[in-house]
Amino acid sequence: MAVEVKTKETNEIETEQLATGCEAIAEAIRLADVDVMAAYPIRPYDGVMQAAAKLIANGKMDVEYIVADGEHSQFEIVKHACAVGARVFVGSSGVGWFYAFEAIAVTAGLRLPVVAICGNRALDDPGAFGTEHNDSLAVRDLGWLLPWAETAQEALDLALMAWRVAEDKRVSLPVAIGLDGAFLTHSQHIVKIPTQAAVDRFLPKFDLGDRLLHPDNPITIAPQVDQDWLMEIRRQNDAAMRNALGVIREAHADFKRIFGRGGESPFLDEYMTDDAEVVVIGQGTLSLPMKVAIRRLRKERGLKIGLVRLKWFRPFPTEEVVKSLRRFKAVGVIDRDYSFGSPYYGGVLYNEIRSALYSQEKRPVIVGFIAGLGGREIEQPMATEIFEKTMAAGKGDLAAGDTCHWIGVRE
Amino acid sequence: MAEERSVSIEVVYRGIFQKTLAQRICRSVVLAARKRGHTGTAFARYGDSPERNGVPAKQFAVVAADELELEASMAKYEPSVVDVSIAVDDTLVKGVESWAWYGRQPIWKPVRANGWLLVTSDKKPDEVLAQTDKAERPYTLGIVPGGASFAGLWVYKDDHTDFRVLGALAKILPQWIALDDAKAASLELAKGDQSAVASVQYGYDATTMRRVKDGEGTSGHEVLQFKKPGWTKMRPGVIVEARKPGERNPYYKKYGARTMRPVVNFDTCIKCTMCWLDCPDECFEVTPEGHYEVVYEACIGCGICAQVCPVKDCIVMVDELKFTDNKDKWQLWKTDHSKYNSWFEDMSGVSADPKKGASGSVPPNANPAANAATNPGADPAANPTTSAGGDE
Ligand code: SF4
Ligand code: SF4
Numbered sequence: 001m002a003v004e005v006k007t008k009e010t011n012e013i014e015t016e017q018l019a020t021g022c023e024a025i026a027e028a029i030r031l032a033d034v035d036v037m038a039a040y041p042i043r044p045y046d047g048v049m050q051a052a053a054k055l056i057a058n059g060k061m062d063v064e065y066i067v068a069d070g071e072h073s074q075f076e077i078v079k080h081a082c083a084v085g086a087r088v089f090v091g092s093s094g095v096g097w098f099y100a101f102e103a104i105a106v107t108a109g110l111r112l113p114v115v116a117i118c119g120n121r122a123l124d125d126p127g128a129f130g131t132e133h134n135d136s137l138a139v140r141d142l143g144w145l146l147p148w149a150e151t152a153q154e155a156l157d158l159a160l161m162a163w164r165v166a167e168d169k170r171v172s173l174p175v176a177i178g179l180d181g182a183f184l185t186h187s188q189h190i191v192k193i194p195t196q197a198a199v200d201r202f203l204p205k206f207d208l209g210d211r212l213l214h215p216d217n218p219i220t221i222a223p224q225v226d227q228d229w230l231m232e233i234r235r236q237n238d239a240a241m242r243n244a245l246g247v248i249r250e251a252h253a254d255f256k257r258i259f260g261r262g263g264e265s266p267f268l269d270e271y272m273t274d275d276a277e278v279v280v281i282g283q284g285t286l287s288l289p290m291k292v293a294i295r296r297l298r299k300e301r302g303l304k305i306g307l308v309r310l311k312w313f314r315p316f317p318t319e320e321v322v323k324s325l326r327r328f329k330a331v332g333v334i335d336r337d338y339s340f341g342s343p344y345y346g347g348v349l350y351n352e353i354r355s356a357l358y359s360q361e362k363r364p365v366i367v368g369f370i371a372g373l374g375g376r377e378i379e380q381p382m383a384t385e386i387f388e389k390t391m392a393a394g395k396g397d398l399a400a401g402d403t404c405h406w407i408g409v410r411e
Numbered sequence: 412m413a414e415e416r417s418v419s420i421e422v423v424y425r426g427i428f429q430k431t432l433a434q435r436i437c438r439s440v441v442l443a444a445r446k447r448g449h450t451g452t453a454f455a456r457y458g459d460s461p462e463r464n465g466v467p468a469k470q471f472a473v474v475a476a477d478e479l480e481l482e483a484s485m486a487k488y489e490p491s492v493v494d495v496s497i498a499v500d501d502t503l504v505k506g507v508e509s510w511a512w513y514g515r516q517p518i519w520k521p522v523r524a525n526g527w528l529l530v531t532s533d534k535k536p537d538e539v540l541a542q543t544d545k546a547e548r549p550y551t552l553g554i555v556p557g558g559a560s561f562a563g564l565w566v567y568k569d570d571h572t573d574f575r576v577l578g579a580l581a582k583i584l585p586q587w588i589a590l591d592d593a594k595a596a597s598l599e600l601a602k603g604d605q606s607a608v609a610s611v612q613y614g615y616d617a618t619t620m621r622r623v624k625d626g627e628g629t630s631g632h633e634v635l636q637f638k639k640p641g642w643t644k645m646r647p648g649v650i651v652e653a654r655k656p657g658e659r660n661p662y663y664k665k666y667g668a669r670t671m672r673p674v675v676n677f678d679t680c681i682k683c684t685m686c687w688l689d690c691p692d693e694c695f696e697v698t699p700e701g702h703y704e705v706v707y708e709a710c711i712g713c714g715i716c717a718q719v720c721p722v723k724d725c726i727v728m729v730d731e732l733k734f735t736d737n738k739d740k741w742q743l744w745k746t747d748h749s750k751y752n753s754w755f756e757d758m759s760g761v762s763a764d765p766k767k768g769a770s771g772s773v774p775p776n777a778n779p780a781a782n783a784a785t786n787p788g789a790d791p792a793a794n795p796t797t798s799a800g801g802d803e
Contacts, residue, residue, distance in 0.1 A: 111648035172647060211648050218653035225649075226458045226511035232642035233649055240647070 013198040013259065019191045021184040022047030024152040025091075025117055025177075026054075027191070028159035030061040031199040035086035038066045038074040042096035043129050044119035044185035063089075071096040075103035075114075082112040083213045083221060087163065087206040090114060093181065094121035097135045107174050108143030109233070110222055111240065113166035113206075114174040115159065120284070120336075121181045122374040130375015131181040133283065133337040137313075137348045139176065143237045145244055146314040148178040148283040150269070152189045155179055157261060158311075160194075160203060164251045167206050170243040178313075180336075182375055183285040194259060202258050244315045267317035268324055269309040272298070276306030278391050281325070281353065282334035283310050286371070286378055290334070293383035305387050310349070318356050325357060330365040330394030330401070332386055336372045344368060346404040367393045368404030382408045417475035417484040418587050419493040420580070421521060423503050424470070425670070426462030426510075428561040430455075432499055435573040437472040439596055443577060444474040446592035450481050456489055458511045465668035465711060467507040474587050493521045495583065497576055500559035500670060501532035502731040504543040506632055508667030515635035515667060517544030524548040527583050529618070531555045531572055534732070536621040542732055545628040552621045555579045555614055559670065571610035574601070578614025590615055631735050637662060659709050665692065666737060669712030671728040674758050677702045677744050677751075679725045679765050686716035686726060704741035707734075727759035734758075 019027065025048045029037060039049040055061035064086075068074040071092045078088035092100055097118055107114050122132040136146055145165065149155040155177065162175040179185050213221060225233075252266030263269050271287070272294050273279055280290055287309045297303045308324055308331075310317075325331050333354075335347020343351055350368035357363045367390050372378045378386075386407060393401035420440055424433040437453035444451050451474035459468035471490060475481035484490070498504055498518055506515040519528050528550055530539055536554050543552075555575050562568040574597045581593040593615075594608045601607035654660055675686075680702050687695040687703045694710040695703040705716075717726040744751035752763035 109649060211646070211650055218655055220651045220653045222649055223651055228458070228512070228639060232640070232645055235642040236645065236647050239642070 012195065014192040014194045017191050017193050018188050019152055019193075020047060020051070020186055020188050021149065021152040021155045021179050022119075022186070023051040023188075024156040024191045025159055025179070026051030026061075027193050028156045029063065029089050030055055031194060031196060032087060032089075032160060032163050032203060034063050034089045036064040036066065036078060036081040037089040038068050038077040040068045040071050040074045040092070040096065042071070042093045042119075042121075044121060044179070044181040045091045045093045045096070045117065047119070047185050048091055048117060071100035072103050075100040075107060075116075078114050078116075079103060079107045079110070079112055082107075082114050083110070083208075085206065085208050085212050085214070087167070088114050089116070091117035091119060091176075093119040094135050095124045098123065098138065101138070104139055104144070104174075105142050106222070108139075108237070111143075111172040111211075111237065112174060113163070113172050115162045115166055116174065116176045117155075117159075117179050118176045119179050119181050119185050128374050129181060130373075131183060131284075131336065132373050132375070133178060133335075133348075136176055136178045137337055140314055140348070143173050143241060144314060145171075145173055145175040145241075145312070146178060147175065147312045148180075148310070149184060150285060150287055150309060150311075152184065152187075152191045153261070155184065156191060156193070157255065157259070160199060161248070161251050161255060163206070164203050164254075165244060165247050167204075168247045168251075169209060171240050171247050172211075173237070173240050173244065178284060180285040183288075192259075192261075198258055202254055241315050245317060248312060248315075265311075265320060267310070267312050267320045269311060270324065271307040271309070273306035273308060273324075273327075275304050277304045277328060278330045278332070278387065278394050279306045279308050279325070279328050280332040280334055280369075280386060280390060281308040281310060281349070282336070283313060283349065284336065286334055286336060289378045289380065289383050290386075293380055293387065296380070297384065297387060303387065303391070305391075313349070313352075316352060316356065321353065321356050322360060325353070326360050326363055328364045328394075330367065330390045332367045332369055332390035332393075334369045334371050334378075334386065338370055338373065344404055346370075350404060365393045365401045367401055369407050370404060370409075371407040376408060378408070415586070416480045417473060418495075418584060419484065419490040420472045420474075420495045420497065421490065421493045422470045422472075422497045422499060423467055423507055423518065424499045425464075425503070425559075425561065425668075426459065426466040426468040427464050427564050429499050429559075430462060430468070430564075431562065431567040432560055432572055433468075433470040435567075435600070436497065436499070436576050437470045439573055439577050439593075439600055440472040440580060440588065441474060442600070443581075443588045443593045443596035446595055447587075447589060449474050449476060449587060450478055451475060452481065452485065454488075456509075459509060463510050463668070464713075465670065466510045466665070467503055467667055468509065469507075491521060492523050493526065494523060495527045495529060495580065496522045497529045497531075499531050499572060499576070500561075501530050501534060501539055502559075502670045503667075504528075504530060504539055505731070506544065506635075506667055508635065508664065510663065512637065512639070512662060514637050514662075515633065515664075517632075519543065519546060519550055522550050525550060527551045527553055528623075529553040529555055529576065529579055529583075531557050531559060531576065533558050536619060538732070540621070540623060540628055542735070543623075543628045544632055545630045546623050546625055549625055550623050551583070552623050553579055553583065553618050554621075555618050561670075571607065574607050574610035575614030575618075578611040578616075579618040581611070582615050582618060583620075629735065633737070635664065659706070664708050665711050666708055669710060669731050671712050671714065672707060672710060672731055672734060673705055673712075673714070673716050673726045674729055674740070674755055675703070675705060676722075676725045676727075676755055676763055677704075677741070678748070678763060679722050681722055681725075683721060685719045685721065689715050689719045691715060698741050698745075702741065704739055706739065707737040724759070724761045724765065727755075727761055729758045729760075 122128040333350040346368035422433040441451035560572040597607040
């Protein structure tokens with residue numbers, strides 16, 4: 001754990017602090033004035049637990065902190081608290097996240113705006129702590145919004161965005177922020193901590209309206225229904241997910257206006273793409289080694305390469321992704337996940353990107369890469385290999401194109 | 412009749428109590444038809460499961476000339492039109508209210524024009540017809556003689572209702588179920604017990620038919636139909652309005668689950684509150700003078716009130732088919748004691764005046780729910796007419 005170091009006052013809207021991704025999230029919990037949070041230890045989520053507990057112990061934060069008897073209870077606790085009007089926070093990692101799966105599914109079904117983090121961690125077996133995205137991605141079809149953070153700063157910023165988007169009545173869906181274990185959750189960086197006044201301008205009070213479970217508002221939630229009802233309920237959730245794109249755009253614009261951060265697009269972070277012919281796309285912290293490789297390969301070999309980082313996986317920003325990627329000759333998709341037996345034996349993101357671009361007349365060659373599983377580092381030679389293969393595919397090398405490559409795996 | 416390539420049959424039954432019976436009827440239809448080379452399928456309406464005690468539920472049998480024809484008739488899994496509807500308890504003719512938001516449907520609703528409604532009953536066709544919704548198209552009402560066959564969840568009352576119904580079907584659908592095939596199938600199902608064959612023949616011979624014309628039947632039953640809302644109209648988050656205290660659910664009334672209803676002798680009531688306390692559906696309202704009157708719209712006819720009432724013959728369970736409406740009766744007692752008491756005597760068959768002496772309170776053919784409540788682990792072996800349920 002980091003010793004709390006307040007580095008300096010920047011201006012009236014923020015201060016600086018050296019914090020891990022987990023500590024940045026704990027600051028967001030404090031700033032969002034969360035009412036109830038649920039905890040059950042599993043690495044790397046436990047980093048948030050500890051950071052939040054410390055804030056409470058130091059008298060800096062007032063939140064009902066409930067230590068559950070397991071992950072399933074953890075998610076049930078916040079689901080119920082949310083239904084009675086509490087702003088909530090929860091999280092887990094890896095197989096702990098899976099242990100909560102039933103509660104995770106019903107939370108989205110009930111349209112309760114629970115905000116969670118999934119501290120991404122490889123699924124057992126074998127037991128391992130390193131990052132992989134399959135835990136978060138397992139809920140991709142259920143109605144959870146899934147953003148991924150790149151830095152501790154973005155973790156904090158996305159968390160504040162998460163409550164705002166989740167609790168918006170047009171959306172009212174849960175959000176699970178993906179945080180790469182170790183790289184993001186447990187490394188300390190300078191993080192700008194907004195002032196309470198600035199956050200209050202951005203994040204309105206939570207109001208469930210006429211969906212609030214309260215004796216003065218007698219409603220029944222979660223009834224058993226007959227087969228004649230499900231399709232309409234699913235269609236409602238579909239509409240909410242569609243609405244989310246617009247609500248994220250609004251929230252992003254407000255966030256930029258108030259805090260001056262957040263990049264150009266709410267959905268994509270493009271790096272050196274202006275003149276690029278070939279790009280790679282991925283989520284989370286893998287952007288760091290890729291950015292270094294881009295700078296190096298541009299300097300050493302004059303390669304016109306760039307990076308597109310996807311910030312929201314759900315709702316999938318199809319329009320933005322298509323508009324961005326169709327400019328390039330070839331796109332390499334880096335999955336820090338797997339989808340065994342899927343088309344072309346690719347990762348989850350690979351097949352989503354291919355699907356998004358299918359209807360385009362002019363579309364890039366798409367190459368898949370499985371890399372960095374279980375927290376393995378994507379080192380520079382691997383990054384180079386990824387770009388080389390993507391460029392070869394762009395030049396019509398069939399062995400490289402329309403297929404997926406495992407990068408850095410021992411033969 | 413033009414050559415038909417398939418036939419659909421539904422069995423309307425009381426959930427749990429008659430599940431095995433309905434299953435056996437549907438299976439026996441397919442197995443009998445198979446003997447002539449037809450093919451078929453038997454299945455339950457999925458939305459009825461999990462079944463609720465006494466709540467009307469449905470099972471189906473579809474028989475077809477060949478596999479392609481069967482596929483064609485299965486393209487709509489749950490038939491919305493059937494050739495024959497079979498009600499295995501005559502109180503079901505007052506209407507079918509499934510637990511899942513269907514409202515109340517006339518018993519003949521899915522029966523095609525000139526189709527059949529078979530009802531197992533001890534009553535005369537006209538008595539049954541008098542409680543059936545006014546016909547909107549002609550059909551034939553067939554009465555298969557016999558009382559309703561009720562059992563619990565794990566037991567099956569083997570009184571050959573299934574074989575009698577199969578005999579009746581052989582009579583009306585000979586092109587699909589020949590009498591000889593029905594007998595052969597019943598013999599197999601009964602594991603060689605020849606009395607099954609006799610029951611098939613009895614159903615064939617003793618079922619009485621009555622043509623029902625447009626407009627025959629009662630218009631006295633409540634219309635209870637709902638339009639299901641579209642996704643833009645529904646409240647998000649799987650929310651439904653809760654009932655306010657004292658308010659009853661307008662969408663699911665449950666009286667369709669009733670085979671008997673309680674009638675109360677207010678004159679002998681000692682206001683002990685037991686009925687009010689123990690009614691599982693909170694059906695009792697307190698009257699201004701402290702009696703407890705039954706709200707018949709909400710009563711499921713479980714019989715618990717009659718069992719807990721400490722006063723002999725104060726609450727008596729009475730055959731549901733004797734009543735034509737769900738109106739509350741306390742008003743009558745309030746305005747005219749003697750008129751009320753003669754109504755009470757008429758319905759219950761016991762004297763309203765305890766000093767005159769009366770017969771037992773709960774009739775021998777007591778309500779199945781009451782039986783199930785007091786005798787949950789009924790031992791099949793203890794009752795020779797009761798055997799283990801399920802398919803063999
Ligand atoms: S029969 Fe059952 S449901 Fe009806 S009033 Fe009596 S206890 Fe209540
Ligand atoms: S249980 Fe019988 S005596 Fe007691 S209040 Fe009810 S009707 Fe009256």
